Amino acid sequence: MHDKHLLPIPAGDLLYEAASVACLAPSIANTQPWRWSVGDGTLDLRADRTRQLTIADPQGRLMILSCGTVLHHASIVLAALGAAATTQRLSDPDDPDLLARLTITGLHQVTAEDMRLHHALRTRRTDRRPFLGLAPLPDEVIALLCNASIPFGVTAHEFDAQQTGMLGLAVQSAAIIENHEAAYREEAATWTRRDPSARDGVPPASAVAQVARTVAVRDFAPAGTPGLAVGPGDDRYTTYLAFSTVHDTPADWLRTGEAVSAVLLTAATLGVATSVMSDVVEIAGARALLHAAIGPDGYPQLTLRAGVNESAPPIPATPRRPAAEVIGKN
Amino acid sequence: MSATIHTSDTDAQAIDQALTEAATLARHAPSIHNTQPWRWRLSGDELDLYLEKDRLLTVTDPDSLLATLSCGAALHHAQISLAAGGWHTNLTRMPDLQDPTHLAHIRIHGRQNPSPQAQLRVQTIQLRHTDRRPVSGTSISPQDLADITAAVEAEGTWLHVLRPEQLYDLAAATDHAQRTEASETQWREELAVWTGGTRPEGTGIPGAAIPASNPQTPLPGRDFGHPGTLPVSTAHDKAAVFVMLYGDGDQPQEWLRAGEALSAAWLTAAERGISVLPLSAPMEVTSTREVMRQLVSRLGYPYLVLRLGVADPADPAMPHVPRLPAEQIIQRPSR
Numbered sequence: 001m002h003d004k005h006l007l008p009i010p011a012g013d014l015l016y017e018a019a020s021v022a023c024l025a026p027s028i029a030n031t032q033p034w035r036w037s038v039g040d041g042t043l044d045l046r047a048d049r050t051r052q053l054t055i056a057d058p059q060g061r062l063m064i065l066s067c068g069t070v071l072h073h074a075s076i077v078l079a080a081l082g083a084a085a086t087t088q089r090l091s092d093p094d095d096p097d098l099l100a101r102l103t104i105t106g107l108h109q110v111t112a113e114d115m116r117l118h119h120a121l122r123t124r125r126t127d128r129r130p131f132l133g134l135a136p137l138p139d140e141v142i143a144l145l146c147n148a149s150i151p152f153g154v155t156a157h158e159f160d161a162q163q164t165g166m167l168g169l170a171v172q173s174a175a176i177i178e179n180h181e182a183a184y185r186e187e188a189a190t191w192t193r194r195d196p197s198a199r200d201g202v203p204p205a206s207a208v209a210q211v212a213r214t215v216a217v218r219d220f221a222p223a224g225t226p227g228l229a230v231g232p233g234d235d236r237y238t239t240y241l242a243f244s245t246v247h248d249t250p251a252d253w254l255r256t257g258e259a260v261s262a263v264l265l266t267a268a269t270l271g272v273a274t275s276v277m278s279d280v281v282e283i284a285g286a287r288a289l290l291h292a293a294i295g296p297d298g299y300p301q302l303t304l305r306a307g308v309n310e311s312a313p314p315i316p317a318t319p320r321r322p323a324a325e326v327i328g329k330n
Numbered sequence: 331m332s333a334t335i336h337t338s339d340t341d342a343q344a345i346d347q348a349l350t351e352a353a354t355l356a357r358h359a360p361s362i363h364n365t366q367p368w369r370w371r372l373s374g375d376e377l378d379l380y381l382e383k384d385r386l387l388t389v390t391d392p393d394s395l396l397a398t399l400s401c402g403a404a405l406h407h408a409q410i411s412l413a414a415g416g417w418h419t420n421l422t423r424m425p426d427l428q429d430p431t432h433l434a435h436i437r438i439h440g441r442q443n444p445s446p447q448a449q450l451r452v453q454t455i456q457l458r459h460t461d462r463r464p465v466s467g468t469s470i471s472p473q474d475l476a477d478i479t480a481a482v483e484a485e486g487t488w489l490h491v492l493r494p495e496q497l498y499d500l501a502a503a504t505d506h507a508q509r510t511e512a513s514e515t516q517w518r519e520e521l522a523v524w525t526g527g528t529r530p531e532g533t534g535i536p537g538a539a540i541p542a543s544n545p546q547t548p549l550p551g552r553d554f555g556h557p558g559t560l561p562v563s564t565a566h567d568k569a570a571v572f573v574m575l576y577g578d579g580d581q582p583q584e585w586l587r588a589g590e591a592l593s594a595a596w597l598t599a600a601e602r603g604i605s606v607l608p609l610s611a612p613m614e615v616t617s618t619r620e621v622m623r624q625l626v627s628r629l630g631y632p633y634l635v636l637r638l639g640v641a642d643p644a645d646p647a648m649p650h651v652p653r654l655p656a657e658q659i660i661q662r663p664s665r
Contacts, residue, residue: 009416013444013446081450
């Protein structure tokens, strides 16, 4: 006998729910540079270029990468709701902002892993504090993280000690350049010093004071008081991953975002804390250094730090724009 | 959206379908020895829940506490199905003072927006299962425990987290209860009917869901009288947390609510990758039930002890235990 009560909800309502919950996805400087439109059994994702960081991200690479994270988040929500869906990645010269379309195709048998990923999606936080780990992450855990990016054609590469040193240098050089240029500073200030009622940007409550560490983490409270205590961690056993793709087109950036989302959520299901670091890929010179560090086989798109911070105090959620502002109807 | 009056045939058909689906989904609820001691009567826009006398454990559960709890879980499942479909309902618990087996009356009241949260729960209901294997060594996060506690309290029931020193009392009571039961011929016969090879069709606990060996646990697991075939790792249950559902009264109405709380807690846990194992043995023997009462300092009445733990992701998926076909548990009085 087959149970019929799998999709009592109209497809449009399911897609709206998926789109709105997906907006919990992380994005560059929490700009949330995306727009959804719900159609007849379809959900279209567009980049919102008004939210692009034109100085730090002139090509819109990190904007499209951010759209990839929200796209993957939406697919996770649909799976947990029992809806089977396909993802089409689109490239339409007449509608260049249109990036992808999710289409409901039927019923999906929800698995325990779907449920774990969905819960991770709702509770995941970006943790920029130094991680407290007392030992390196087990190899099996790192393998699970790296494997999560494979279905998207994206390679997640683990840094060895020497490469981590190179990463530290690349981050440092990027920070020097970005701090030196007034335009960068102004743009960073725009997104880190929001009005307290703003529903986007990185509030000081999510930032961490600058401390000496092997690989520095960008100062997200350049003028304010960081809200998160540094804590006892020292990043000594932190794992660094680089995401790279064979080509460097918008389609690769979108897939990278999906892979980053998959890795972040997998990490959260395993109790592994994470934050992504984009400064190193924003500056051409630093990105070239990174490219050299990880080898010539691909274009570095983003780096991520992962570690254990189990006993650290919880991190407040960063704000999100209201669903009605982000989701329209076709 | 205001309530509508259903006059057209399509409405009547949709309502009948929604109520059928609710009772069908509720079959997934957990029940003592998987007896599924429920029966639904569906008529027009009304759905009534009854205790099924033919599937009660008269030796193990003489006052039907555990059967009523099981029905409460089924009632909670049914409500989720209706909310997911966007049906607004009125619910009356124990509607007929003359008939203590008439546990609940649900009436469709109108339409409301379908709830995606409830839709998610519909999926969880189909995924939830009882896992008697040891849990992993990972501790439950305080936030997850707080969420589970809140889910129980929202159903008018309380949750007490047993302190480490209380586990000795729980272990002693469980052991005593199982010895008492095992020494009774009638009890052994009843258990044999519902577990193992010769169960009534569509019910009971198959060997595949019974551990092949005793898991390493601070508490004695249920003695099914025979080993099953479920492979058990050598992990030790030391990261498990034991909690007790308890409440202000000891009547069927409160047991029903406790069953709803059990369902709410279990689904909340399942969504967080937390495994739940009910330990009913100490509730089945009068003297050990009294010990359970002491564990909450006699501030309320105990209903059920649960083991909570992070499911071991390395364990293979559990086989699903059987369920009765919908036709057998849903009655439609001829008009």
